[in-house]
Amino acid sequence: MLGTDDEEVQPLPRPAVAAAPTAKDGPPSRWTSGHVPGEVGLWIFILGDMLVFGLFFGIFIVQRGDGLEEFRAGRETLSTEFGVANTVLLLTGSILVVLGMRAVRENRRRLASQLLLGAMATGTMFAIDKAIEWGEKFGDGLNPGTNDFYTLYFAFTGIHLVHLLIGMVALGVMVRLTRRPTPGEHDQALLESGATFWHLVDLLWLVLFPLFYLVA
Amino acid sequence: MQQIVRNSRASVVIWAALVVATLASWWLGIHEGGAPGDGATVGGVAVLVITFVKVWFVGRHFMDIRESTLLLRTIFDAYVVLLCTALCVLYLVTS
Numbered sequence: 001m002l003g004t005d006d007e008e009v010q011p012l013p014r015p016a017v018a019a020a021p022t023a024k025d026g027p028p029s030r031w032t033s034g035h036v037p038g039e040v041g042l043w044i045f046i047l048g049d050m051l052v053f054g055l056f057f058g059i060f061i062v063q064r065g066d067g068l069e070e071f072r073a074g075r076e077t078l079s080t081e082f083g084v085a086n087t088v089l090l091l092t093g094s095i096l097v098v099l100g101m102r103a104v105r106e107n108r109r110r111l112a113s114q115l116l117l118g119a120m121a122t123g124t125m126f127a128i129d130k131a132i133e134w135g136e137k138f139g140d141g142l143n144p145g146t147n148d149f150y151t152l153y154f155a156f157t158g159i160h161l162v163h164l165l166i167g168m169v170a171l172g173v174m175v176r177l178t179r180r181p182t183p184g185e186h187d188q189a190l191l192e193s194g195a196t197f198w199h200l201v202d203l204l205w206l207v208l209f210p211l212f213y214l215v216a
Numbered sequence: 217m218q219q220i221v222r223n224s225r226a227s228v229v230i231w232a233a234l235v236v237a238t239l240a241s242w243w244l245g246i247h248e249g250g251a252p253g254d255g256a257t258v259g260g261v262a263v264l265v266i267t268f269v270k271v272w273f274v275g276r277h278f279m280d281i282r283e284s285t286l287l288l289r290t291i292f293d294a295y296v297v298l299l300c301t302a303l304c305v306l307y308l309v310t311s
Contacts, residue, residue, distance in 0.1 A: 034285040047291060054299045061303055065310025080242060087238045094278050095231035102224045111217060192280075199279045203271055209238075210267045214245030215260040215307065 038193030046200050049163075053204050056156055060211050063148050074149030075216035077142065082133050083213035086126050090202040093122035097171075097195045104178060104191055113178040119198065120171045123164055130161055153212055160204055167201040170194035230277050234270050241266050261304055268300035 036043060064071045100115035137143070137150070144154040174194040177187050221228055244259045244266075272293075276282045281292050 031287040031290075032285050034283065034288075035280075036284050036288060037280040043288065047295075050295060054295070054302075057299065057303055058306060061306040062310055065306075068311065080245070084238060084242050088235055091231060091234050091238070094274065095227060098227045098231075098278055099220050099224055102227075103220050106220065106223070108220065111220065115220075196279050199274055202278070203274045206270050206274065207267055210241055210245070210263045214241060214263050 038196045039189055042193045042196065046196065049200065050203075053207070056152075056159075057207055057211060060152055060156070063152060064216060067148055070147050071149045071216045074147065074153065075213065077137070077140070078153075078213050079133060079136075080213045082129055083209045086129050087205065087209050089122045089126045089129070090205050093119040093126075094199050094202045096122065097198050100174075100178075101191065101195050104188075109178045113175050116171055116175045116178065120168055120175070123168045123171065123201075126164060127161065127168075130157065149216065156208055157212070160201070160208055163201050163204065167198045170197050227277055230273050234273060237266050237270055260307060264300065264304050264307065268296050272296045 096115045096119040100112045100119065103109070103112035103115060134154070142150055144151050171194060174191055177184075177191055180187070241263045244263050247259070275292050275296070281289055
């Protein structure tokens, strides 16, 4: 049966910490010994993404310096309550994924599936909040062409929203994996990759929120 | 479920601390954000520092970087420290 009995499925093996060194390889490097969660290729993307967002954050601060009053006025049109609620939603989504991954490791696969669905619910609520917030801005005649503040606001939160939607797809794939009767060979790496990407969505928002809603 | 939470107690405590830090940032943004015309404020710098402490915890604990390779841990720690410093300096210089 599909993920209905936590005791029937085989536990996922934790990937080996590091391949055993051979005489040819020499001793393992202290820099590369250890377990990288998920796929190494995903980490290259994640670190690149974090670098690009780092540039975005710097651009925001510099542009703010060129238009302090414009950015202050822009900030005051944003609903800080929405920003706080969205931050708490994504943090909650992250802890649900952490608990979900713990449930996977303890072979509680039905519970893992439920926790990951809970994380998807927080992502859905975030997207709804964002749609309401954007709708209010457009309703008030504020759009990306209004001034530099709104150009950056719509661009950066829009790019983040795309990340969130990709993260939701990843969570959906993770739910399917936890419901498989027999875990596949690469399931653990795929689950860890999905979880890592979801935490990235949280991490990026943690910086976007104070920039736009608090220090602008 | 209770067992899973018990076994992940450290992560749950960190999540609660991150929520409290978010509320603290909100308070700082409202009460220490400065008067109209003010550029940089101590509250603004504090909000940025709190933000990157939160980022560090999410990366280290939720993304499991703390159990990863020294290379990844070093890259991530350097990212957090350098970006936080750069943004704080830019914030102060451009205000």
